Amino acid sequence: MRALVICCLMFGLVGQAHALSCAPPNLAESFNYFQSSSSVYQIAVGTMKTDLASLPAFKDGTPRKTTARFQGRFLSKKGLGSQKTGKVTVRSTCAASWCGGFANFDKPTIFFLRKSGSSYTLISSPCPDSAITPYTKARIELLQRCMTRGGCTEKEINALNF
Secondary structure, eight states, X not given: OHHHHHHHHHHHHHHHHXXXXXXXXXXXXXXXXXXXXXXXXXXXXXXXXXXXXXOOOOOTTOOOEEEEEEEEEEEETTEEOSOEEEEEEEEEOEETTEEOOOOOEEEEEEEEEEEETTEEEEEEOSSOOSEEOXXXXXHHHHXXXXXXXXXXXXXXXXXXXX
């Protein structure tokens, strides 16, 4: 009986620990998601160094924000533009007690940045889909095709599912 109670407790805790399960981000799905948003998003490729020293203390279920330094290029239908460097706000969002995290992106990464005036924000959600690695020429070509059509196709989405 004691073993049964222990097993029930263990499985109950395991169920809670795995309550939020995120699939690996799909670049085509992310493109369609951000394309359909009422906000304006810009695709950028580069690196980002987050100011982790100024990050507010974690409080369960509370969004936080900090700044980061972006270095890279913005993508258009014509390709990658000239090199840019600038400040980006990194803002976490939460789903119940699960919140997006903060990291440095030392390798070239594809970012979906929300644009507001001349400011950019990287939204860090519990299931990250706004910062996708690795950066490859094939992925950039896919994004350009999706930009030209105004969205990625189901075939493109399915081809990227693991």
